[in-house]
Amino acid sequence: MKKNSKTRYIVLLSLLILVVVAAISLPRLFKSEKRALSGESRQSGGIDLSEYPTLESFERAERDDIISSYSDTMPVYGNWKSYTMKDGLPSDKCYTVRIDGDRVLVGTHDGLAVLEKGKWRTYTTEDGLAHNGVVSIDVSALTGDVWLATLGGLNRWSGGKFETFTQFNSGMPNDLVYNVFCYGKDIWVATGGGAGVYDTNKKDWKIFTEMNAPMHEPWTYALTAGDGKVWIAAWGGGVIEYNMQTEQFRDYVDPDGFMEIDLLPDDGLIHDITTATAYSDSILWVSTYFGMSRYDGKNWNGYFDHDSGLAGNFINFVRAEGPVVFVCSDKGLSSFNGKTWITYKKNDEKPDGKALVYRGARVVKEIPLTPSISHNYVIGVDAEDDVLWVATSSGVSRGERIN
């Protein structure tokens, strides 16, 4: 009998707590949902719409308020506009995007697309491209020359003219060029046959493969450089750090060596199969097909979709701008500054989507976006000032900062 009365007491207490919590939170939830959904409900909510000439301006003001409350200094992008073949792209499959002053360069499966003065123009092998599959683009800050990594060689696009480097006509390691990165006078490439660096002054190449660097195999996917060092994402070999002054290598690999799991959190790189590196503000970001790592020169941190705001563990590319890293995954685009995550996802079969603001793995806010990025399979990204461009497997999207 005593046992039954004790159980009854616990149940009653639980019900009481539930009622109290519901009484506090439900009106808020209804309120925010209504505010986000329709102007009519907003009116009924007692907000004076006369301040806002349009529904969109009201939404923007509301969103700014939400974003500034939840995202710290993290930029949030909205007002997305997407471009596909219907708008003039040669292909919907967009591998990479680069902002170059007043123009935007998009590497697609069928050529280089350039948006200038509101119009798209396509360049292909007929114009001098080494291959129509343009997978990486970088612009030399020194000369303004555009460097294009293609699936059949490397191009320098300068003054409207394409110059081609291949494994046959130069010392370049391999024609399958996955990534290009300009660092001063040096042009670094990650290729299927090793990493390489072209000295534009001396006009010669150096190659790094498993023969002369601590790589598992010559297959390299991406690289980045900063503070006199280069970090090469080497397939199966983790990250290879190359010190340009000492010409010495150092490799970072997954300490637990497990391919399936990250046994000890934050013990080092999360996986040896790396897909990209990005370096900014003295932080190295490394993407893999199994999550992302952050290295501050002393400590490693690992991030997965189950314990962070990462959209997906299968990461194609990362780019860091200041304190923020943009992460391109198969399930959307994420951005992160070490504290707050913002993940952009498109809703299935609909043009709209959302930006999810995370603290850790917890969603603290969901910001509806109409429209959203063009596809969740994100392959490339570039940010400059208040604009973000995203290359996806189904078009390229431009977002504006809204906070």
Next chain:
Amino acid sequence: MRKVLNWNNMKKIYKKLLISAGIIAVFILIVLSPFHGWARGHVNYITATEDHPLNCFSCHLYNQKTGFIPKLINADYYSPYNLAISGKGDELYIVAEESGELLVADTRKGKVTRKIKVGDKPHSVTCDKNGDFAFVSNQWSDFVSVIDLEKYSVVREIKTGNGPAGLALSPDEKYLYVVNSYSNDVSLINLENGKEWKRFSAGNNPSGIGMNPAKTSLFVTSRRALLAPYGDPVECELTEIEEAGKRIAGRMDIKSVYMLENIEFTPAGDLALIPMIRPKNLIPSIQVEGGFIMTNGITIIEQKENGRTIQLLLDEPNSYYADPFDIAITPDGKRAFVSHAGVDQISAIDLDSLRSFINSHTTEELEYYSNHLGTSCHFVIRRIPTGANPKGMAVSPDGSKLYVAEHLEDRIGVINTGSLETEGSIDLGGPRRITVARKGRRLLNNSKGTFQNQYTCFTCHPEGHEDGLVYNMASKDMGRNLANTQSLRDISETAPYKWNGKNHTIYKQDGLRFSTVLTRNEPFSYEELDALVAYIVTGIPYPPNLVYNRTGELNAMQLRGKALYERTIDKMGNEIPEKQRCITCHPPPYFTNRKFEDVGSLIASDDSMLFDTPHLNNIYASPPYLHHGLALSLEEIWTVYAHKDTHGRVNDLTKIELNELMEYLKSLGDPEFYRDEEKILRAKANPR
């Protein structure tokens, strides 16, 4: 006053006695039979003729490169190449290419007042607006000399790319643009710290640079055509740099031309004018009389939106004006002057007539006229004779005088731009006597040996090197056996000559056959031939290999490449057959064994033949490669044209190792560096 008989005077007397005795001894030997018979045979063999005068000096005196005799018989000239004039017009700054000096001449007194030592082979000079500083590019030293014009001394040397040539100051004079003619780029120098800030890639062998009057753009000209397989049209790049952003703004490929040495804008800014040569290398050289090897003229670029690029010849139906080099325009924009280094003349152009001509014709008509020998009479108003090999020019600030660097005359010509007459000259004070080699140099740079002065040896061998083109020579098998032009640098010990090695001496190469096949004119006289050979043998050295082998010490990568070059065992542990080792056919010091080989490079248009093994010194500077010029880079020799190990054993190499081998090849420089290696190799081959 008693003459002092010191050691120097004694030396001179001994020298004279020695030479006199030598001459008498040789003379006696020649006239004595049977030595005469042997000498006749010997000379016949060398010259490939039977009537060349029996003169031992031709070869055994004038062709000596080192030692006491060359010092005695040769002379040190100034060879003015380019020049600039001060803002007041009172001083000329003259680049003396051969002596490595900047000469300052007083234009009123008409004489040189200062000589300032600069680097090796200076090319160009420019001055700031206030006349405080002059900047001199040193093509063989890879730096710019900054000269304080108050103290007349070098105050700074600024490192550049390889082969600095044309110069231009930014409008604010905070930056200096330096055209690097050998490394094919342009250095932007920050004059505040004297360091290179950035480097722009340019065309092939860029040379001149000019800023438009609006000061918004700089244009860089190129001498060599862009590398392309034989059959593709010849195109030469004009590179545009946006001054404000200091970035590349455009690259214009100008069709059918090369040797775009310099550029000048009209003061109104409506036209840019560039001296040019239109080579006809893609068609057999049989119709020389129709201008079918070279024509000479100017490229005109209209400076407006959708402006046309026009090419007009300065040649005439029966007279060509070879090797146009520099262009100068009077401040009133009325007259332009083009120096023709190959005919020792200046063309004076009436710019209003030129404008009228191009404005009254459609683009299609002008395209037709680009090959027409009869248009120059519409705008060329005078041909003004000069001293030997006129190069750079400068117009006085008031526009009344044109100063011309008479390169091989050691003189500055002064032309009245009104009367178009030469009114005087400034003698630079060089040696009065013209040595045999100097005479040969003049011949090599002059077109009088070719049909109606169409071109010079220099045209296809600029600076004694090669022009990077592949020619379809007229021969018995028309259209077959294409020939990639070969360099003339230091070739005396690399016989035989031609790709097929049919000419065993330079005498044969440049003698009678030369006039039959190429010049279509009277052959050089024997005296001229002697002089030409003397210059080729003694006067065309290699520029220092400053990019890949500055000190002669190889870096680690080059050393690994050298080991591959000299290896005898392949990576599978098998001995490499001797014929497949690089070192076998390409031993130092010239990196040729001077023997014939087949390296699998024959193409369908070639007769079945073996090729003379080419020498490899400064090979980095000689693209394209192989006899047909189809290998556009060193790598392509093996990756494209010898992938079956027909040109040495390379297929076992990784890409890294192939790059190491390339780095070693690029490091090869002046043959003198390799004399010791040659001795070691010889000792190995002959242990006794």
